[in-house]
Amino acid sequence: MTVAELKEAIIRLDRKKVEELTTQLLKGSAKAEEILNDGLIAGMREVGELFARKEYFVPEVLLAADCFYIAFNLITPLLKAKKGKEKGKIVIGVVQGDIHDIGKNIVKVMLEANGYEVIDLGRDVPHHRFVKAVREEKPKVLALSALMTTTMLGMADIIQMLKEEKLREEVKVIIGGAATSAEFASKIGADGYGEDATAAVKIIESLTIE
Amino acid sequence: MNKIHQLFKGNKQKAVFPIIGADHCAYLKKTTLAKVARKAKELADALEYAFRLYRYDIILIFSDPYVEAEALGCQIDWEPFPKILSRRKNSGNDRTGIIIETAERLKRRVDAPIFVSIKGPFSLASFLGGTETFFKELIIEEEKIKEMIAEASEFQIRYLRSLLSLGVNIFIGDPCASASLISPKFFLKFAYQPLLRIIGEIKNNGLIVALHICGNTKPIIPFLDNLGCDILSLEDIKIETKTPKMGGVATNTIFFGGEEKIEKEVLEAKRIPSCSIIATSCDVPVTTPPEHIKKMIETAREERDG
Numbered sequence: 001m002t003v004a005e006l007k008e009a010i011i012r013l014d015r016k017k018v019e020e021l022t023t024q025l026l027k028g029s030a031k032a033e034e035i036l037n038d039g040l041i042a043g044m045r046e047v048g049e050l051f052a053r054k055e056y057f058v059p060e061v062l063l064a065a066d067c068f069y070i071a072f073n074l075i076t077p078l079l080k081a082k083k084g085k086e087k088g089k090i091v092i093g094v095v096q097g098d099i100h101d102i103g104k105n106i107v108k109v110m111l112e113a114n115g116y117e118v119i120d121l122g123r124d125v126p127h128h129r130f131v132k133a134v135r136e137e138k139p140k141v142l143a144l145s146a147l148m149t150t151t152m153l154g155m156a157d158i159i160q161m162l163k164e165e166k167l168r169e170e171v172k173v174i175i176g177g178a179a180t181s182a183e184f185a186s187k188i189g190a191d192g193y194g195e196d197a198t199a200a201v202k203i204i205e206s207l208t209i210e
Numbered sequence: 211m212n213k214i215h216q217l218f219k220g221n222k223q224k225a226v227f228p229i230i231g232a233d234h235c236a237y238l239k240k241t242t243l244a245k246v247a248r249k250a251k252e253l254a255d256a257l258e259y260a261f262r263l264y265r266y267d268i269i270l271i272f273s274d275p276y277v278e279a280e281a282l283g284c285q286i287d288w289e290p291f292p293k294i295l296s297r298r299k300n301s302g303n304d305r306t307g308i309i310i311e312t313a314e315r316l317k318r319r320v321d322a323p324i325f326v327s328i329k330g331p332f333s334l335a336s337f338l339g340g341t342e343t344f345f346k347e348l349i350i351e352e353e354k355i356k357e358m359i360a361e362a363s364e365f366q367i368r369y370l371r372s373l374l375s376l377g378v379n380i381f382i383g384d385p386c387a388s389a390s391l392i393s394p395k396f397f398l399k400f401a402y403q404p405l406l407r408i409i410g411e412i413k414n415n416g417l418i419v420a421l422h423i424c425g426n427t428k429p430i431i432p433f434l435d436n437l438g439c440d441i442l443s444l445e446d447i448k449i450e451t452k453t454p455k456m457g458g459v460a461t462n463t464i465f466f467g468g469e470e471k472i473e474k475e476v477l478e479a480k481r482i483p484s485c486s487i488i489a490t491s492c493d494v495p496v497t498t499p500p501e502h503i504k505k506m507i508e509t510a511r512e513e514r515d516g
Contacts, residue, residue, distance in 0.1 A: 013349065054429075058391045059345040066346065097291035102342050124293065149461050149495040150233060150291045178390065178425060179492070184462045 003030060003039040006071065010043030011050070013063040015070055022071040032078035040071050044113035052198040058102060061197065065109040072112075086115065088140040088208050091133045093121030094177075095154040100147035103177055106197040107143060114201055127158045134167050140208045143200065144190075145177040152179040156188040172207040176200050213418050213440045214454050214486045217323055218267060224480060226488045226510035227456070228264070228464060228503050229422075229443070231272035231327075233291070233496045235260040243496075244288035247273045250311035257312070258319055264503055269320050270381055271312050272327035272493065277305050279329075279337035282365060291496075298338050306369050313378045325420060326373050330384025331404035334362040341386065348396055355400065363404045370411055379418040381443075382408065390425030397430050402437070409439050420456065424492055445491040447482055456487035459506055465495045469505045476509040 001024045009017040025035055047064040050056035056064075090111055094101045101123040108118050119137050121129055134142055142162075146152040155175050162168040175185050176194040185193035191207060194200025218225040233243045235256035246252040253273060261269050274292040276284065283298035309326060316324055329337070335358040336344040347355050373380065386392070387401035405421070412419040422443035427434065434442055435452040447457040458479025463471050479488045488510040494503065 057389075057393045057396070059348045059396070062342060062346050063349055097293065099293045100341070102345065105342070148291070149465075149493055153465075153495060153497060179461065181460075181462055184466075187462070187466050 001025060001028065003034055006035065006039035007043040007046070010040065010064055010067045010071075011046050013060060013067060015063070015067050018067040019070050019074070022074045026074065026078065032075040035071065035075050036079065040068055040075075041113045041115075044068050044110065048110055048113075048198045048201070051196065058106070061106050062102065065106060068109055068113060087117075089117045089119060089137060090141045090143055090204060091119045091121065091130070091137055091139040092143040092145070093125040093130060093133075094123035094145045094147075095130075095151050095158065096124060096126050097154065098146050098148055098151035098177075099123045100177070101145070103147070103197070104143075104145040107145070107176065107194065107200045110197045110201045111204065114205070116204070127154060127161055130158050131161050131165055131167065134162060134171050135165065139171060141172045141174060141204050143194075143204070144173065144175045146175070146180060147178045149179045152177065152184065155180070155190070159189050174200065174203055174207070212454060212486075217418065218486075221267065222513065223511050224486060224488050225267040226507050227266045227268040227270070228459070228490045228506055229270065229272075229493045230260055230264070230266070230503070231270070231493045232256055232274065234494050234498060237496050238263065238500065242289075243274065243292065247288075247292070248305065248308065250308045250315060253308060253312045254315035254319070258316060261320060261322065263500070264507055266507055267322060268325055268487070269316060269322050270325045270327060271309060271316065271378075272381070273305070273309065273312075275329065275383065275385075276337065277309060277329075278334050278362075278365060278369065280304075281306050281369075282334075282338055282362075284337060294337055297340050306372070310372050310376065313373065313376050317376060317378070323379055323418070325379045325381040325418075327381045327383055328366060328369065328373070328408075329362075330382050330387055330401065330421075331359050331362040331366055331408065332401035333384045333386040334366065335359045336386045338362065344386075345391070348392070348400060359400060359404055363407060366404075366408055367411060370408060374412065374415040374417055377417065379420070380408075380412050381420045381422065382439075383422045385422075385424045387430075388423050388425040389427055389429045394429045394433070398433060402433055405437055409437050413438060422492075441486060443489060447479060447485050451484060453484075454486040455482075455484050456489040457491050458482070458485055458488050459490045461490060461492045461495060464490050464502050464506060465498050467499070467502050467505075469502075472502055472505045473509045476506055480510070 006021045172191040174192040182193040192203040236246045246256040281304040283302040285296040287295045419439045420441045421439045
């Protein structure tokens with residue numbers, strides 16, 4: 001029973017094995033930080049790469065995310081300092097009228113696996129809640145998701161509201177979701193577009209380099 | 211001559227249809243989708259209003275994506291846009307009768323091919339199960355998923371038979387079967403056979419069937435070509451297919467414009483031999499400026515090919 005096996009169990013999407021291995025590793029000599037970095041984060045990175053290479057698709061990534069959280073919840077109480085704060089805070093959510101949150105959830109887990117603190121506002125989020133979260137949480141990035149052509153237009157309204165509240169310069173805004181595109185991002189004045197979860201993480205990393 | 215070409219054989223140019231659903235029609239009439247989608251008269255009036263305003267070549271009865279899911283027990287919230295609030299309960303609010311009555315009304319009033327939008331069984335089953343859970347269960351609960359898809363298929367066949375008896379054509383939307391979401395292997399395993407059955411039923415009745423799948427479809431084109439539908443509605447119409455295609459104008463383009471870009475995309479689509487209908491790549495966003503839609507139609511009908 002090793003951390004490498006835990007990483008492998010995540011890649012193989014074996015939720016039961018992930019739970020068993022994490023429990024056993026914690027009973028043994030493995031440190032929570034080691035489980036997190038060499039098991040969970042390493043496993044999710046590999047899953048992200050498989051997704052980028054179109055060997056894994058959304059169902060596989062969703063199951064991998066389940067695996068990640070099963071183990072993450074077991075080790076969280078033992079982590080000395082909550083992982084993530086060093087890379088910065090991201091506020092994420094699906095815009096008003098849209099309940100399609102699979103993409104957002106995948107981006108969230110990828111960001112957490114890459115060391116970000118993620119404030120997840122959920123789905124069908126009213127515009128003003130994004131603005132409030134930017135004001136109060138002071139994130140480095142606001143990540144907006146929309147699947148539908150009907151709801152994607154709300155992203156432009158949120159960016160406008162951030163300008164009116166003089167918050168636009170305080171935060172980078174990236175968008176994603178099936179209905180959106182790089183061109184749409186540019187038209188509405190967003191700072192970036194993530195075609196998929198892997199691309200979203202890369203863009204956020206480039207936007208948050210100090 | 212294939213059925214699509216036969217359908218528009220009197221046209222000097224390729225047929226044109228921005229995929230306009232009831233939400234944009236409601237916007238034009240300064241009302242809401244919630245008000246037009248739940249009464250056949252209102253729905254027919256709204257669809258006819260947009261059809262007469264723009265004068266495109268097809269009328270599509272597309273209320274919202276959740277007609278069948280609601281009939282099977284999902285609870286729908288209408289504001290500001292329709293969405294599934296909860297998964298299936300025991301009894302549903304069946305609006306399929308509204309769609310059937312709308313088709314009857316429009317058949318009497320409109321002299322254009324009528325298509326009715328239905329969901330592919332795979333996507334319908336995903337709505338019933340909650341899409342995230344459904345996707346995970348594709349891997350870990352295969353038999354359960356196959357049962358759900360079978361149930362969705364049976365419902366669609368019954369609904370389809372009522373529609374086909376009216377002599378309307380069918381526009382199948384199967385967004386969750388996109389290769390942007392599931393692997394080609396899963397498409398073949400779960401989505402292909404139910405589509406084949408539905409398409410066969412439509413063709414046996416001598417009617418026309420269009421299939422729309424959003425996002426990336428390139429890896430599943432060989433399967434789509436084998437389904438035998440009359441036309442494929444794809445985001446990227448430059449992909450080579452054996453089946454005629456519709457599309458060409460990106461959703462962003464129709465929404466944002468400008469006119470030059472709309473013109474460019476229409477002219478490019480006109481030059482693609484296998485593109486039989488100049489259409490938008492997905493449904494037109496609700497608040498799309500009407501002048502953009504008019505520009506698309508005007509360019510498609512101009513006697514030039516770029």
